[in-house]
Structure formats: C-alpha cells, structure tokens
Amino acid sequence: MTLAHRIRLVPSAEQEVYFRKVCGVARFAYNWALTEWQRLYAAGEKPSEIALRKALNAIKHEQFPWMREATKNAPQQAIKNLGRAYAGFFEDVKKYRRNELPWKRVRVPKFKKKGKTHDSFRADNGCDAQHPDAVAVDGARVKLPIIGWVKMREEVRFAGQIISVTISREADTWYASFTIDVPEEPAVHVLTNTVGVDLGVTALATRSDDAPKVPAPKPLRRYLKKLQRLSRALSRKQRGSRNRAKAKTTLARLHARIRHIRQDALHKLTTDLVRTAATIVIEDLNVAGMLANRHLSRAIADLGFFAFRRQLEYKTAMAGGVLIVADRWYPSSKLCSVCDTKNERLALSERIWTCASCGTSLDRDINAAVNLARYPESWAGSACGAEGAGRRHQTTVKPAA
Numbered sequence: 001m002t003l004a005h006r007i008r009l010v011p012s013a014e015q016e017v018y019f020r021k022v023c024g025v026a027r028f029a030y031n032w033a034l035t036e037w038q039r040l041y042a043a044g045e046k047p048s049e050i051a052l053r054k055a056l057n058a059i060k061h062e063q064f065p066w067m068r069e070a071t072k073n074a075p076q077q078a079i080k081n082l083g084r085a086y087a088g089f090f091e092d093v094k095k096y097r098r099n100e101l102p103w104k105r106v107r108v109p110k111f112k113k114k115g116k117t118h119d120s121f122r123a124d125n126g127c128d129a130q131h132p133d134a135v136a137v138d139g140a141r142v143k144l145p146i147i148g149w150v151k152m153r154e155e156v157r158f159a160g161q162i163i164s165v166t167i168s169r170e171a172d173t174w175y176a177s178f179t180i181d182v183p184e185e186p187a188v189h190v191l192t193n194t195v196g197v198d199l200g201v202t203a204l205a206t207r208s209d210d211a212p213k214v215p216a217p218k219p220l221r222r223y224l225k226k227l228q229r230l231s232r233a234l235s236r237k238q239r240g241s242r243n244r245a246k247a248k249t250t251l252a253r254l255h256a257r258i259r260h261i262r263q264d265a266l267h268k269l270t271t272d273l274v275r276t277a278a279t280i281v282i283e284d285l286n287v288a289g290m291l292a293n294r295h296l297s298r299a300i301a302d303l304g305f306f307a308f309r310r311q312l313e314y315k316t317a318m319a320g321g322v323l324i325v326a327d328r329w330y331p332s333s334k335l336c337s338v339c340d341t342k343n344e345r346l347a348l349s350e351r352i353w354t355c356a357s358c359g360t361s362l363d364r365d366i367n368a369a370v371n372l373a374r375y376p377e378s379w380a381g382s383a384c385g386a387e388g389a390g391r392r393h394q395t396t397v398k399p400a401a
C-alpha cells in the first residue's frame, strides 16, 4: 500500500535559496506550459502535457539555460500537474454541461503568481534515469537531487520504498512530503479487545473502556483567538504594502501552527487507539452534517473526519487490527447501553441523561462509545429502511492521497 508522511525540513540558508529557486523554475514551467496550451488550443490543436514536456525539454537548454540549476524533475512534474489541472477542468466542464455544477465552481487552470504563501516542487525518485538514487533517506535527513543532504525534524515513519518526494513551503517553513510503498504483511494484533470510540465537542474522543476521555488540544482556543485578531489586522493593511506582506506571512505561519496542533492531536489519538485495541468501532459521520451541527471538536471537524478515518484505516491494517464503521443510522447516542431502549427525544445539549425505562444515569459520550463497542453484526437499520442499513463493514486500506 502507498502511505504518505510529511516532515518538516531544517535547511541551511544556502539550501533554502536553492529551494526557492527550484520553486521558481517549477512555477515558470507551469506558466510556460499553460501559455503554450492556450496558444495551441486557440490554433485548433489538441495540447497534451506529454507533448509540452517534450517541447520544453527541446528548447530549455537554449532558451532557459538557468533551468539547469534545478532538478529536472521540477519542471517536468509542474507540467504533469498542469495536465492534471486540465483533466480536472474537463471533468468539471462535463458536470457543468449536465447542470451538476455552476460555472463559478469550475476549476479553470490559472497562472501561478509569485509571492504566494505556498510553493512546491517535486523531486521524483526512480524517474530520473541519470540519478537513480537521487532521493535517499538516512535517519533524520534526506538526500535530494543536486542539493544533497537536508536535515529533517524526524525520521520517515514507514519502512518501504520511497516513490516520490515533494518539497513545499508554507509561510517560511519547508516540508518534505514522502510517498512510500509499504509492503503489506498480514499482521496479527497482539490484543483481542474491542473498543468503541465516540467523537465529540467537549472531549476529542471517548472510549468504551475505562480509559479516560481524550481532551481536545488546549492551545487551540488561544491560537484561534489570535487568528481572528491577525485576520482583522491584515484586512486593515493597505494592499500592496510591505506591512501587508508581513502580516500575511504572520497569519500564514499561525494557520500552519494551528493545523499542526490538530494533526498532532489526531495522530496521537489514532496511534494510541490502534496500539490499545484490536477492533475499533467508529461512527460513520458525513462531513457536511457534522460541520453543520458542530457535533465535533474543532480539532476533528476542521481536519475532517476523513483524516481520522483514513489514519485508523492504515494504522489498524499495519497493526493487524480491524476497523468497523458503524452504519450512519445506528443510534449510538440515543440507545440506552443497559436496556436497549431508544430515547427519541435526547437533545444534543444533554450531556447526562436518565433512561426512562431502566433508570440508569448515562454519560452521553460514554454511553455512545459503549453502544459502538457492542455494535451488532445484525443491526437492521432505521425503520425508514435507510440505504445500506445494517451493513457491518470492515474497511480495506486505500492508498494515501
């Protein structure tokens, strides 16, 4: 299976200059190819990214000799990305013609501007015939084409063959995103227990066993306040001014920090779950719904339930565990976990409630987690005959995006 891992880089000043240069080359190649694409299209021809890559290769030594200073994968990948952008655009146009998408949502390929807070280039491994070992990893450092060894904040998490590395910049921080091919070995989990997990607002996650509730990351609230303040400050700065550029960088840096706190909390949570439970049962939450009712803590809501589920998928697969996603109509919150009576009138604000039938006092989160842990194989779904009801599916691992 293919897994992804993004690691913060610690480049020297010289390496950072190189990174910026290569990002510039990638951006130039993208914009050059976009101009060519538009020109060819206007001339009644059918442009393709493969032809454009060949065309650039044929002229770059003569017309753009400075491109030689960068890894040749950077412009090549940039044009491949343009091809992908056009593929997406054509898909959107089809949807637009079928009235499935308004025109303003169609993703038209655009020129890349300098000075954005985000920049990237790709250094493919293996595609480079002249340097088959162009990308290598040794502990907490990575060897990149031309520039050589660059320090990283941590080691690559997965053992396997590195398929590609993308170098990207967020505000003024650099990252290496690895795509790794990990051999699939049928592992057997060391435990045999089952744990239900309820995701929520007050606690990030509540487990059905005796483990304490996992609190939402604390620094978030403070940073969110700061975020609002900085956004307001930015909007007051004059367009095109130096101060505005500075405020933009500060804001981008804070955005990145907040995202990392969330990612960190989520990784810790999923790793811990997989390490301590052989079978994990979670709710099937659709993202739109949970954002609407603020049913989840910001750490999960903003990263997306999809990230939580995907992490559990590959981590359980690697540990030999099982992930069960309960049907979305399974009323894990409303069922009394003691006598099975359903409380139809349970409101979202009721953190503790008493079962009308057996009189048990129930903590909302723990009750939901316990219900998930005992999610029945034969659950018949809701009375309205919801689609896919009663399925107890085991997820298979999908390649990382």
Ligand SMILES: [Zn+2]
Pocket: 336, 337, 338, 339, 340, 341, 355, 356, 357, 358, 359, 360
């Ligand atoms: Zn009861």
